[in-house]
Amino acid sequence: MSMKEMKFETKVIHVGGEPDPVTGAIMPPIFQTSTYVQSSPGEHKGYEYTRSHNPTRTRLQECLASLENAKHCFVTASGLSASSLIMHMLPKGSKILCGDDVYGGTYRLFSKVFNDIHQYKFVDTTDLVKLEKEINETKPALVWLETPTNPLLKISDIKAIAALAKKVGALTVVDNTFMSPYFQNPLDHGADIVLHSMTKFINGHSDVVGGALMFNSDEIKEKIFFYQNAIGPSQSPFDSWLVIRGIKTLAVRMKAHQENAMKIANFLEKHPKVERVIYPGLKSHPQYELAQKQMKGAGGMITFFIKGGIDESRKFLENVKLFALAESLGGVESLVDHPAIMTHASIPKNVREGLGIFDNLIRLSVGIEDCDDLVKDLEHAFSRV
Template identity: 70%
Template sequence: MNKKKLKGLKLASKVIHVGGHPDPETGAVMPPIYQTSTYAQSSPGKHKGYEYTRSHNPTRSRLEECLASLEDANYCVVTASGISAATLVLHSLPAGSTILCGDDVYGGTYRLLTTVFNEIHNIVFINTTDIKEVEGKISEHRPSLIWLETPTNPLLKITDIEKVSAIAKKYKVKTLVDNTFMSPYFQNPLKLGADIVLHSMTKYINGHSDVVGGALMLNNKSLYTKLWKLQNSTGPSQSPFDSWLVLRGIKTLAIRMEAHQRNALAIAKFLESHPKVEKVLYPGLKSHPHHKVAKKQMSGFGGMITFFLKGDIKTSKKFLQRVQLFSLAESLGGVESLIEHPAIMTHHSIPKNVREEIGITDNLIRLSVGIESIDDLIEDLDNTLNTLN
């Protein structure tokens, strides 16, 4: 199938066919893993496009082609982790740049910004859901980059990507969107005006909790070249085997995301009606403060739920220790359901006073809803909630 035809496919077809063409040498329907570090050259400097796997690898190239197509991007850089993808972006900025970042982001992003790049750049945390505050801070600080996570982790706040990107462009500021929670299936930030899309492929893109990886998708050729050169120089390239695993996992992205969303909506409604639950945050609920923005820019609401128990840290620990089907573990986006306590686990690196100021309290629980039977998942949560005093 030619590239023009591939470009016109729907996402559920792209995940299978873009980068998934049969091997030209053997006809193998599943692409082989090019598990090699180096490549033979016919004469010095003359090769078939590949010299060394840190720089390029045929298996990784297939994955980058597929991922770029899912975000309707011209370019993709695949890295060894989501944090290494973030690191490439931050190193691409001139030293001393100002970065405006959402005040509710993944704990690893917060740690990277406040313990490593705080010595290189000026980091300013803001509420990116407040459009007036965004414009005011851009006008005040004249940043090089605005860093959005939407929905945020773990409070699931929704930023209007189109409005923020338009303001950023007015001031010639680049916009990055961490799209990990939605995946390319439910949200496409480049179409809404963003300059860079970041994914932790560890999560929904791979979907099987057996790979760590990151990806950057973009349309700016000069920025892509800079990011690739940084990757080639610093070395956080994804391995051929992990690239192959993601290629394998991504084939079911469309059906997985539908299943995640279907289960999450049912659980969110159940939790919202339970007497032991104080509050539920899920973008698909009408009670979510940014539900209208979510409906405008997302084609679905994802598989992440945040809720607040009626109780304190002791109540939270009892609940987390007693659930059966939900594994108590960090990360998210796998086919299995996970549960965690951000204040102790994923966001522990954020100082307690900062956590509490933005709303990450000790009774906050985060769910990554898997694709198991919804009846079994709700029964597990109900049984466990009913054991709490």
């Protein structure tokens, strides 16, 4: 059976996961080495130095590329290092249009680190009329999308935006972290590059930090490899092996995340102490129809606004037990986060609130525990508010 004939659940286990050809080990070994012996100067078996290439990393990249229907993949030491490689790849002074509701680390990277190298403008990518005008006037080198966004779960039309970007010669990058390749494949909708923080759903066990870039262009491959090799943010062999292990259950995990999240979103929508719920699987979501068209599922992330302000939020967050109060997301365990204080604290308060990230906004990463237990945990926390 060819790779193209395999279903997702098969590819995630078998592509890049073939038994070791030397020993027959069902789980391939970790090539925990920094360098490789050459038979003659410049003559080797495809590997010279682990910063450049490593067999364990190669296996992971093959698997990820197959899941995103991509030709090429590079994995890095973090999601932000993957983002940095894209910025280094662009000519100095490039104009970038970026979604206005993005991960706080992305906002910080663009507004505080690369702001002297490129020109950034943060725009609402859900408004196609305004975005088209902005693209035509700005003529950007790149359009950066998160969809769904973090933390407001806004959904942008990848196909339409990629088409608008191509008209002016711009690349489209989609941060697909929240959906994982199981629920969304941006390259199939016209995106040029897909980015993931593998720390989240792809690894799924809260024990690895990593990033990934997937794309089809040979030209982009050459540029990304040059900067990865020159700067050195490659993922370590051990972390690559951990992700290879974690990714095997991606399909079953994502199904469980979504099943629990749908139940909890419905519970929250009916709760008297909840002001509003944002979840792509609810018909109340502003881009529900687009979500149904563009995504294969609604994922495991929920945002809701508790009635009250910072005091009510803090009381709620101090009284959850199963939902661990912690940054990050996408692990098998449920997490709860207060973006204004935690993951998005790097965004100025006036900018946060201008987007709708208020002190009563709470973000849930719904795990795969028994959903009844999770609901009881939330109910307990609400009872203390």
